Amino acid sequence: MTIASPSPLLELDRITVRFGGLVALREVTMAVPPATVVGVIGPNGAGKTTLFNVICGFVRPEQGTLRWRGDPLRNHSPRELAGLGIARTLQGLGLFAGLTVLENVLAGAQKHATAQGFANLFGTRKAARDEASLTAKARHVLHELGVDQHAGAFPRMLPYGVQKRVALARALVSEPAMLLLDEPASGLSGAEIDELAERIRRFTDTTSVVVVEHHMDLVMRVCDHIVVLNFGEVIADGTPAEVRADPLVTEAYLGAETEETSRA
Ligand SMILES: Nc1ncnc2c1ncn2[C@@H]1O[C@H](COP(=O)(O)OP(=O)(O)OP(=O)(O)O)[C@@H](O)[C@H]1O
Numbered sequence: 569m570t571i572a573s574p575s576p577l578l579e580l581d582r583i584t585v586r587f588g589g590l591v592a593l594r595e596v597t598m599a600v601p602p603a604t605v606v607g608v609i610g611p612n613g614a615g616k617t618t619l620f621n622v623i624c625g626f627v628r629p630e631q632g633t634l635r636w637r638g639d640p641l642r643n644h645s646p647r648e649l650a651g652l653g654i655a656r657t658l659q660g661l662g663l664f665a666g667l668t669v670l671e672n673v674l675a676g677a678q679k680h681a682t683a684q685g686f687a688n689l690f691g692t693r694k695a696a697r698d699e700a701s702l703t704a705k706a707r708h709v710l711h712e713l714g715v716d717q718h719a720g721a722f723p724r725m726l727p728y729g730v731q732k733r734v735a736l737a738r739a740l741v742s743e744p745a746m747l748l749l750d751e752p753a754s755g756l757s758g759a760e761i762d763e764l765a766e767r768i769r770r771f772t773d774t775t776s777v778v779v780v781e782h783h784m785d786l787v788m789r790v791c792d793h794i795v796v797l798n799f800g801e802v803i804a805d806g807t808p809a810e811v812r813a814d815p816l817v818t819e820a821y822l823g824a825e826t827e828e829t830s831r832a
Pocket of ligand 1: 591610611615617618619
């Protein structure tokens with residue numbers, strides 16, 4: 569008896585992106601199954617950010633198909649992600665300076681606030697109930713990430729590592745089916761990266777995670793599956809052990825290092 573593997577949440581099928589004459593992604597195919605951490609790595613300029621932006625709807629592919637839960641995603645916009653069940657954190661933190669930590673996290677919970685627009689206007693009891701339950705949820709996520717004591721603070725008053733966790737809380741509060749993390753380890757200390765790694769593994773109880781990251785160590789530790797890009801093409805695709813042992817990957821990274829050394 570064979571056990572069918574679960575249908576992927578997200579599929580990229582031969583995605584090609586061009587910027588003028590430059591091919592940023594060439595026929596990139598990958599899948600994100602449920603309850604899985606998928607890493608996207610590659611040297612500078614490999615196309616990682618472009619791939620992230622295609623998934624988020626910031627960049628339109630010239631060719632290829634994107635599918636979410638089996639349905640084609642055409643012309644989706646970043647604003648539609650939450651409704652689809654996709655949340656993201658960006659390279660920059662993207663926190664609102666004028667809002668407290670708690671308010672920032674509440675801003676990420678829009679998907680759950682459907683009744684709020686109108687109900688708030690009329691000040692109904694339902695609006696008050698919605699707000700109370702959202703606030704409780706936001707506080708719970710802040711607690712889970714160990715930053716609930718900062719709920720009333722403004723982001724700029726907090727250390728960078730704490731701000732990054734707030735950005736993560738804001739993405740998680742919408743209870744996404746898939747979480748996209750763009751360079752989650754950048755700017756973090758070794759101890760903070762260890763904590764992040766453990767946390768990402770725990771997320772798979774409820775969500776799939778796509779990690780676009782320079783930090784090889786984090787990717788090797790947390791990912792079930794890794795896609796390696798170089799000059800916009802997938803040059804390797806497999807488990808961390810398979811990718812680590814692939815001579816093409818070593819060559820791509822060593823090549824990039826040699827180029828940087830000779831430029832320095
Ligand atoms: N908006 C754009 N217009 C023109 N070229 C672009 C644009 N965005 C990216 N590129 C080019 O596409 C290629 C892939 O870039 P991308 O930023 O996706 O790579 P990356 O793997 O994220 O790199 P890094 O690790 O340096 O962030 C690069 O050659 C880059 O210069």
